[in-house]
Amino acid sequence: MDQQPPADRDPSEEGGSPQVCYRHPDRSAGIRCTRCERPICTACMVSASVGFQCPECVRNAAGTGHHPAASRPRTLTGGTVAADPHLVTKILLAVNVAVFAAVWLTGRSWLVEDLMMLGRAWDPQPFPGAWVGVAEGQWYRLLTSVFLHEELLHIAFNMLGLWWLGGPLEAALGRIRFLALYLLSGLAGSAVTYWMSAQNQGSLGASGAVFGLLGATVVLMRRMNYDLRPALVILALNVLFSLRPGVAWQAHLGGLVAGTLIAVALVHAPRTRRIAVQCGACALVLVVTAVIVLARTAVLT
Known part of the structure; x- marks a missing residue:
């Protein structure tokens, strides 16, 4: 199950540990969401018009009236984010x-x-x-x-x-x-x-x-x-x-x-x-x- 840290804390900043995904603490993160700036792994990267967003920000954007197709979670290469990525x-x-x-x-x-x-x-x-x-x-x-x-x-x-x-x-x-x-x-x-x-x-x-x-x-x-x-x-x-x-x-x-x-x-x-x-x-x-x-x-x- 995905783990959610407190909104004001970034697990990658605790104790000087390497940057990890805020949704998957066991995975390294090489990029940050362009909206909330939290670190995300490749499985959580959703292609956006500029950079990449996390699934939470995408869902929030969908509730503001954006077209569903535009806010559908996508992988780094444009593929659909699956429930079981393996x-x-x-x-x-x-x-x-x-x-x-x-x-x-x-x-x-x-x-x-x-x-x-x-x-x-x-x-x-x-x-x-x-x-x-x-x-x-x-x-x-x-x-x-x-x-x-x-x-x-x-x-x-x-x-x-x-x-x-x-x-x-x-x-x-x-x-x-x-x-x-x-x-x-x-x-x-x-x-x-x-x-x-x-x-x-x-x-x-x-x-x-x-x-x-x-x-x-x-x-x-x-x-x-x-x-x-x-x-x-x-x-x-x-x-x-x-x-x-x-x-x-x-x-x-x-x-x-x-x-x-x-x-x-x-x-x-x-x-x-x-x-x-x-x-x-x-x-x-x-x-x-x-x-x-x-x-x-x-x-x-």
Whole structure:
């Protein structure tokens, strides 16, 4: 439940502690409401004609005769403020875990072989055999592989990253924009893997999508004037981890680039053309992803 401090006190000013949101004392605040000047976190930031306002000031303004659409709470990027700002993150977690459970309960092999990212390979089953992979028209592998994990440590690390990065991002971006960021980052990671890997090299996991969230987190923190050093250290460590043998660094690279570009468009789009710029950036990433896939398919076939 949201906690309300006394009107004449600001919790961020008590005891010299770091500035925190007046509605969510467990969250840091990088900006103040332009009306009441109380510190607010990304989940409480409501876009206004000048700067951002807190939900209370927006509700008060609505009672003075402003048009309801003008006073509807919005996120930093123009999305609708949801009652549960982490719902999409929870759903994505549940889908990943459900697919992982299905892999284990069915004996792994057939489900992994049918859903993992694979360019083109000869499959001896069913008799007398056939070519399988994205190059053979199985484009669904570009997306299904993003939700597919085979090892416990693999899904554990990816889901921890999704939870730590996804919740704050979803609250700041809104559900639809966050979901678009996640899926497009995952698709871009699969496309780059398809392009740069051997045609018979399989890959799976949500790492590309998580790297997209990591890139978006850096962009958002810079937009909020937060200290970037912790995020950059985490990014550097993950990049180094990507260089280990057996890790699909191509997916990490594709997801990171796509997520960063999308996030820049989401958080820096001008207010007057916000929807057009945001949709245009997502469409551009999708088109580039499709071009990469088509070009690689033409080479393999």
